[in-house]
Amino acid sequence: xxxxxxxxxxxxxxxxxxxxxxxxxxxxxxxxxxxxxxxxxxxxxxxxxxxxxxxxxxxxxxxxxxxxxxxxxxxxxxxxxxxxxxxxxxxxxxxxxxxxxxxxxxxxxxxxxxxxxxxxxxxxxxxxxxxxxxxxxxxxxxxxxxxxxxxxxxxxxxxxxxxxxxxxxxxxxxxxxxxxxxxxxxxx
Numbered sequence: 729x730x731x732x733x734x735x736x737x738x739x740x741x742x743x744x745x746x747x748x749x750x751x752x753x754x755x756x757x758x759x760x761x762x763x764x765x766x767x768x769x770x771x772x773x774x775x776x777x778x779x780x781x782x783x784x785x786x787x788x789x790x791x792x793x794x795x796x797x798x799x800x801x802x803x804x805x806x807x808x809x810x811x812x813x814x815x816x817x818x819x820x821x822x823x824x825x826x827x828x829x830x831x832x833x834x835x836x837x838x839x840x841x842x843x844x845x846x847x848x849x850x851x852x853x854x855x856x857x858x859x860x861x862x863x864x865x866x867x868x869x870x871x872x873x874x875x876x877x878x879x880x881x882x883x884x885x886x887x888x889x890x891x892x893x894x895x896x897x898x899x900x901x902x903x904x905x906x907x908x909x910x911x912x913x914x915x916x
Contacts, residue, residue: 751910755897758909759814763869765906767885767896768805768876771798773826788825798826799833801893804915806834817871822846822878831876847880857884864898864906
């Protein structure tokens with residue numbers, strides 16, 4: 729029994745570094761090179777789990793919003809882009825306030841909003857996922873396209889739910905599924 733316990737500990741130790749590092753070096757290199765897409769989940773906006781009943785897009789007070797930590801994360805994301813020399817050519821945000829605020833606080837360029845960055849309400853009719861794939865696959869650069877959105881929007885492309893303020897980097901592939909390059913952990 730003790731051997732089994734030691735084997736389990738050894739297996740977890742071997743797996744832990746791989747799960748903690750989702751290719752951040754490759755992701756940063758791709759962003760610096762340009763022609764890639766950074767999908768960013770908005771900064772910390774408690775409580776996790778969706779907006780309150782009766783929220784309205786035209787009234788930020790009715791939505792989940794960035795807290796102080798989320799605002800600091802957004803500023804830190806922008807600073808990381810500038811420090812690494814990432815050229816941002818376009819910034820697009822979900823219309824939700826927490827996404828627009830993240831994009832604004834990053835201060836890497838003016839942003840526009842798009843419904844392509846909103847999670848599909850009906851998983852049987854994935855209209856938004858189709859629009860998102862087209863947006864990502866259609867990017868040609870030369871710089872980086874930054875998309876500030878939600879975890880449920882990123883999951884169909886990345887295959888997992890990213891943390892708040894996590895960057896998931898894709899290489900556009902015309903006529904095919906975008907290729908996941910890697911991800912960058914949220915600022916700590």
